[in-house]
Amino acid sequence: MLHNAMASNPVSPSASIPPGLQKADYRNAMARLGAAVNIITTDGPAGRAGFTASAVCSVTDEPPTLLVCLNRSASVYPAFKANGVLCVNVLAAGHQSLSALFGGRTPMDERFAAARWSSKTTGSPVLDDAAVSFDCRVVHATSAGTHDVLFCEAVSIAIGGAAQGLIYFDRQYHEIAAPQQH
Numbered sequence: 001m002l003h004n005a006m007a008s009n010p011v012s013p014s015a016s017i018p019p020g021l022q023k024a025d026y027r028n029a030m031a032r033l034g035a036a037v038n039i040i041t042t043d044g045p046a047g048r049a050g051f052t053a054s055a056v057c058s059v060t061d062e063p064p065t066l067l068v069c070l071n072r073s074a075s076v077y078p079a080f081k082a083n084g085v086l087c088v089n090v091l092a093a094g095h096q097s098l099s100a101l102f103g104g105r106t107p108m109d110e111r112f113a114a115a116r117w118s119s120k121t122t123g124s125p126v127l128d129d130a131a132v133s134f135d136c137r138v139v140h141a142t143s144a145g146t147h148d149v150l151f152c153e154a155v156s157i158a159i160g161g162a163a164q165g166l167i168y169f170d171r172q173y174h175e176i177a178a179p180q181q182h
């Protein structure tokens with residue numbers, strides 16, 4: 001069962017901060033680590049949900065696997081846990097307000113009404129103009145501090161045509177263009 005993959009095999013028993021290193025120090029440092037911005041979506045028996053995530057990266061290409069870190073206190077956590085499927089929609093230039101909408105405190109219907117969606121293999125919402133979307137099954141999960149690390153095997157991919165990407169760096173969005181052809 002996919003939902004049994006969630007939060008098994010914890011790697012850290014607590015979310016404590018080491019002496020001398022404050023949470024704010026860590027966040028200020030992490031703000032310097034630029035990252036792609038993604039909207040992670042799910043749909044299934046527990047309903048449709050989505051949230052903005054920068055804690056996403058590639059794990060292995062055999063089998064094609066990404067990881068997504070999800071705070072267990074997020075309102076969307078129960079839906080992701082129960083559905084066991086998700087889509088990683090990588091945002092492109094122009095998606096800043098969509099990222100803010102999915103970044104919390106907005107009713108779920110309002111989040112999804114702000115963009116156009118389709119679906120592929122798992123039924124998770126696929127953002128029409130994403131830079132790329134990875135439709136995935138959650139195959140394993142582990143708990144680390146406040147978050148679950150979800151290991152997500154891609155079962156289908158939709159590559160978009162966006163010319164410019166979007167990066168979150170220093171608490172701000174930055175549009176990045178592909179290098180010019182010479």
Ligand SMILES: NC(=O)c1ccc[n+]([C@@H]2O[C@H](COP(=O)([O-])OP(=O)(O)OC[C@H]3O[C@@H](n4cnc5c(N)ncnc54)[C@H](O)[C@@H]3O)[C@@H](O)[C@H]2O)c1
Nearest residue numbers: 026027028030031033053054055069071103146147171172
């Ligand atoms: N990994 C995450 O959970 C994560 C990542 C980015 C932003 N956020 C949330 O988005 C909001 C705005 O973030 P911001 O970047 O503008 O300023 P911020 O000062 O809250 O965060 C700075 C950086 O610290 C890291 N971070 C923030 N909260 C974290 C958490 N709970 N667990 C692990 N890493 C975390 C991220 O890399 C983030 O870019 C905050 O509520 C923040 O909690 C969460």
Ligand SMILES: Cc1cc2c(cc1C)N(C[C@H](O)[C@H](O)[C@H](O)COP(=O)(O)O)c1[nH]c(=O)[nH]c(=O)c1N2
Nearest residue numbers: 051052053054055069070071074075102103104105
């Ligand atoms: C740029 C940026 C990046 C992230 C986030 C926010 C923003 C603005 N958030 C927070 C997350 O989107 C937010 O907690 C969810 O939308 C859930 O909020 P609600 O509990 O539904 O209000 C977030 N949360 C998370 O669990 N993992 C992550 O990687 C990120 N990354």
